[in-house]
Amino acid sequence: MTCVMMALDHFKIINNTYGHAVGDAALIHTASILNAHLREGDLVSRWGGEEIAILLPHTMLDDAAVLIERNRRLLEETPLRTEKGMVTVTASFGVAILNPQDTLEHILSRADQELYMAKQRGRNQVSITSQVWNPYHLPT
DSSP states (O other): OEEEEEEETTHHHHHHHHOHHHHHHHHHHHHHHHHHHSOTTOEEEEEETTEEEEEETTOOHHHHHHHHHHHHHHHHHSOEEETTEEEOOOEEEEEEEOOTTOOHHHHHHHHHHHHHHHHHTTSSSEEETTEEOOGGGOOO
């Protein structure tokens, strides 16, 4: 199993600029994209604030990276339509694989550390084992 922690980038700015209703719409928009493009059996859950946890059962790290990068790109390329205009929503992702000795807290913590690294490196990216996932290495 692979665990992904994601956070909407600059969510506070979205709320402060457009209002909390647009912030809520950004969360719904993100969940809608994820639910439409993840696989049956994958689990998406709001973790708190602008963070979302994604569990990908029976998924190796490289396969998870490809799947999450596609979702990151779809989110970036699909602006949110609001009464106040189009709003681009991006997100940062941290990905970790379940090790045999892991508890749920361990894998969530590692995925959260990767999320932190993605944010530190500039946001709107996928971080895996403290490296930015390079979308140019996606399988054809």
